[in-house]
Amino acid sequence: xxxxxxxxxxxxxxxxxxxxxxxxxxxxxxxxxxxxxxxxxxxxxxxxxxxxxxxxxxxxxxxxxxxxxxxxxxxxxxxxxxxxxxxxxxxxxxxxxxxxxxxxxxxxxxxxxxxxxxxxxxxxxxxxxxxxxxxxxxxxxxxxxxxxxxxxxxxxxxxxxxxxxxxxxxxxxxxxxxxxxxxxxxxxxxxxxxxxxxxxxxxxxxxxxxxxxxxxxxxxxxxxxxxxxxxxxxxxxxxxxxxxxxxxxxxxxxxxxxxxxxxxxxxxxxxxxxxxxxx
Numbered sequence: 104x105x106x107x108x109x110x111x112x113x114x115x116x117x118x119x120x121x122x123x124x125x126x127x128x129x130x131x132x133x134x135x136x137x138x139x140x141x142x143x144x145x146x147x148x149x150x151x152x153x154x155x156x157x158x159x160x161x162x163x164x165x166x167x168x169x170x171x172x173x174x175x176x177x178x179x180x181x182x183x184x185x186x187x188x189x190x191x192x193x194x195x196x197x198x199x200x201x202x203x204x205x206x207x208x209x210x211x212x213x214x215x216x217x218x219x220x221x222x223x224x225x226x227x228x229x230x231x232x233x234x235x236x237x238x239x240x241x242x243x244x245x246x247x248x249x250x251x252x253x254x255x256x257x258x259x260x261x262x263x264x265x266x267x268x269x270x271x272x273x274x275x276x277x278x279x280x281x282x283x284x285x286x287x288x289x290x291x292x293x294x295x296x297x298x299x300x301x302x303x304x305x306x307x308x309x310x311x312x313x314x315x316x317x318x319x320x321x322x323x324x325x326x327x328x329x330x331x332x333x334x335x336x337x338x339x340x341x342x343x344x345x346x347x348x349x350x351x352x353x354x355x356x357x358x359x360x361x362x363x364x365x366x367x368x369x370x371x372x373x374x375x376x377x378x379x380x381x382x
Contacts, residue, residue: 115350122144122201124271124324125188128181128253129174132342136189137164139172140326146187148275152354153213158214158224158343159270159325164188171219172326176333177260182211182271185321186254200252201244205275205320206358206365208281208374209243209254212270215337219266219327229346230338231379236353237372242365244273261334261382270343272323274375277365280357338380347375 123146127134143160153156174180184200186192191199210235216222233256235243246254254271347354353375360368 120319120321121148121198122184122186122205122252122273123188124182124184124273124322124326126181126183126185127269127326127328128179128183128255129172129180130178130241133181134170134172137168139168139170141167141324142188143324144188146322150320152321152347152349153344157267157321157323158227158229160323163199168327170221170327171266172328173331174258174284174328175331176258176262178258178263179254179255180258181255182326184247184254184273197280200247201273201275201322203248204277204365205244205273206242207244207274207276207279208234208353208372209246210234210272210274210374210376211256211338212272212376213262213267213337214270215263215327216266216268219268219329220268222268222327224268224270224325224343227268227342228340229343230261230340231377232256232338234374234376234379236365236374239249240364240366244275247273258330259336259380259382261336262380263332264330264333265337266327266329269326269328270323271326272321274354275320275322276358278320278357279355298356334382336380336382339377341377346377351375 123143125137125140125142127139137202141159142164143162144164145162149160186196186199186201210231212229212231214224214227214229216227235246235254243254349355353373357367358367360366
């Protein structure tokens with residue numbers, strides 16, 4: 104197929120295949136739509152790892168929730184992505200919760216703050232508490248696809264009690280073949296101990312059956328949380344922007360092997376950022 108003929112279809116797919124972090128659950132209890140989450144109105148990703156809003160995103164739905172979600176240390180925490188705020192785009196939305204092509208990892212960070220409902224993500228120090236990358240051909244994004252957009256993880260039992268911004272990030276690598284192609288999808292959830300924010304989008308992502316022609320996309324947001332009954336530990340901290348480089352091996356990558364499948368050619372995938380906090 105000629106690229107000129109493929110372009111309109113590819114751009115249409117690019118415009119409709121994004122996602123937004125918008126719900127948190129605690130031990131199976133859904134806290135409600137946009138409750139305690141700084142939810143961007145746009146589902147467009149960030150592609151510039153140096154963007155000023157790379158910690159927790161921007162352009163939030165107004166009014167931003169003032170709720171700070173209590174999360175006991177050791178609890179099962181869920182973060183849900185959907186195609187649009189509230190769910191799918193119409194009936195039979197093939198890209199809800201996220202397009203199946205958007206393979207990549209899920210990563211969760213915390214940043215300690217005094218007041219999660221009011222804290223700015225600027226200048227915060229983030230440590231990683233969870234990640235799911237590639238295992239036996241299964242990506243973190245596949246977990247979202249299998250569970251109506253939910254990723255579930257354990258709040259480490261040793262995390263220091265307190266308020267945090269919780270940064271939840273999906274990195275879509277289907278177009279990460281060229282620098283600037285990874286898509287970052289981030290939102291912010293207010294925890295009494297976690298935060299993050301993503302930046303503005305740059306390029307539409309374009310692909311063909313013969314190889315990825317563009318860049319990776321990042322989708323992130325932050326939630327406002329309060330960790331209770333915890334320990335005293337935090338992990339290795341990093342800053343956003345600053346933690347990632349556009350040339351990092353987990354961001355600038357062709358995940359398609361010789362078979363054409365998104366299995367990274369059977370090789371291990373290096374998730375960006377520091378190590379996960381170990382209790």
